[in-house]
Amino acid sequence: MSRTYSIRDLADEFDITTRTIRFYEAEGMLNPQREGQTRIYTPQDRITLKLILRGKRLGLSLAESRELIDMYRPGLEPEANRPQLEKLLAVIEQRRSHLRQQLHDIERMMQDLDDAELKASEALAALTGA
Amino acid sequence: MSRTYSIRDLADEFDITTRTIRFYEAEGMLNPQREGQTRIYTPQDRITLKLILRGKRLGLSLAESRELIDMYRPGLEPEANRPQLEKLLAVIEQRRSHLRQQLHDIERMMQDLDDAELKASEALAALTGA
DNA sequence: AGTTACCTTTACGTTAACGTAAACCAATAT
DNA sequence: ATATTGGTTTACGTTAACGTAAAGGTAACT
Incomplete structure (x- = not known):
């Protein structure tokens, strides 16, 4: 229930x-x-x-x-045959590599955002202080 | 040149x-x-x-x-006015939060992939050894 | 001169992932 | 009884990000 x-x-x-x-x-x-x-x-x-x-x-x-x-x-049982499983492992590896690329991109972009934020807040501070 | x-x-x-x-x-x-x-x-x-x-x-x-x-x-100069800069900072924070969510999702998915890979290779090993 | 290899613009076609609207039941509130 | 609320199917519409094709220009081989 x-x-x-x-x-x-x-x-x-x-x-x-x-x-x-x-x-x-x-x-x-x-x-x-x-x-x-x-x-x-x-x-x-x-x-x-x-x-x-x-x-x-x-x-x-x-x-x-x-x-x-x-x-x-869970495919009911290990009914999955070998080619299926091998393809599955390949797909997993491919996906994992894609995710690694994304992680890398995110790190770079975070860094860029840090820089941009710094510049922006500096510029803002300059205005505020003026 | x-x-x-x-x-x-x-x-x-x-x-x-x-x-x-x-x-x-x-x-x-x-x-x-x-x-x-x-x-x-x-x-x-x-x-x-x-x-x-x-x-x-x-x-x-x-x-x-x-x-x-x-x-x-680089906008030629701090020509950017305050509302512009403030909006920019808001956009940055929003993007950053989005990226954090993605990082979290990626971690979870990596973990899931680890599990899936383990199960798959175990199943494959079982077949290979049989 | 002809053909090959790039470049160009213009314009219609395509796919994914829904949005939106019409027209319709079914249960509940008034 | 009827109006509201929430469910349903069917079907056409929409947007982003290009693909693809047509028609043509230009420079360089051959």
Whole structure:
């Protein structure tokens, strides 16, 4: 008897529209139960949604997020065959390298922002003091 | 007599198409000189392009990148008035907070990837050893 | 002269990720 | 009874960031 969520619960919690949530479902990323017409979401659905949004914040496409998320769904058993697993490992490495690049970019940009902030506040101080 | 670049030089160096570079110009982010019809890029143009692409890797829109880049163009003098500077500082703080969120997301995702990799390679090892 | 290799402009096409609107049930409040 | 609230489907609209194609200019080989 674990908790469930309405579409509005989730929309409010994650600050997205219900349209967005239905869209993800249409894309096959969510499969809520139904109570009549109405959608009912489980905690698992909620986590999936969370993962999608995290991917989004990192600039992943929905297709990419789906790849990553599908990795985590315990595939019932080690039914996954070797080529599948090897491809999966490759995808992981590729993603990891992308993230490393992003980390690097962020460091550089943080540095630039520091510089810009310094200059700006100096200029502001000059005005204020004048 | 500092170096200059052709549109192809830059396209090749950054692995983008010439169409993309002309598009950025049409958006007002680049203003190369002309030699007749042909575009000639300065080292400064090259840096601007680099910044655009870095922003892109971080998921910034062109408009956002433009904001950031315009900050760095030394505005001829402290011609910038106070409201401008204050807005600039606000933008910086907002961007910084966004980057912090991304850093956090990246850490979580790296962790998840570690887990996934472990499971995958274990499963693979099980198959290989069988 | 012809062709190859770049460059140019102009303009329509494309994809992802939703927004927005219409038209409709179903339960609750008044 | 009806009005409000919140759910539903269906379907067309929108924006960003280019892709792609057409049509043409110019310089350099051959």
